[in-house]
Amino acid sequence: MKTITIEGQLRTGFGKSATRQLRSQDQVPGVIYGGSQEINFYAPTAAFKNFVYTPSFQIAEVVLDGKTYRTILKDLQFDKVDDKLIHIDLLELVDDKKVIADIPLKFVGVSVGVKDGGKLVTKMKSLKIKTYPKYLKEQIEVPIDNLELNGNIRVEDVKEEHYEILNSPRIPIASVVLTRQLKQEEATAPAAGAAAAAPAAAPAAAAAKK
Secondary structure, rough: OOOEEEEEEEEEOOOOHHHHHHOOOEEEEEEEEOOOOOOOEEEEHHHHHHHOOOOOOOOOOOOOOOOOEEEEEEEEEEOOOOOEEEEEEEEEEEOOOEEEEEEEEEEEEEEHHHHHOOOOOOHHHHHHHEEEEOOOOOOEEEEEEOOOOOEEHHHHHHHOOOEEEOOOOEEEEEEEEEHHHHHHHHHHHHHHHHHHHHHHHHHHHHHHHH
């Protein structure tokens, strides 16, 4: 499991003025929820770069005043003008308390539909799950070898031990669709068959006239 360390400071000042001052110093205020108490802190903007700007699921170990908090991302807030990170919410991992997290999907294998000329279309990049911290992992692997042309893999088809999947079960997460070339081949096939049958029918018609 990927882990990143963020060193920060406990917040002592609050309110809009104190928050503006932190941001002017290139610091990002944040809150850690889920533990015995809420922890208000701040850390340099650069410290969050490899944690926020990545599709990977990671654990952040936040070091504050000599104590380390194991956390996962809960929410982010960006400036509407320059899209700069201005606030972060983290969820503390407590061994005996289940957490809700978005785990990325990894599609494994080559589907029979793709081998037949179709195109794989992924419709979801992650699933929302509920589990204990010890079962968290970087990704959920989804085998697609048996996915046929015009077939779908749905949320309900994903079986992951220890995970309660919270997404609606009937939502498709991946499918194999006909490519333009395949559609053209299917469209021309009946026409070609009819053209081939026409010459054979002509002699039969002539014989009938005799």
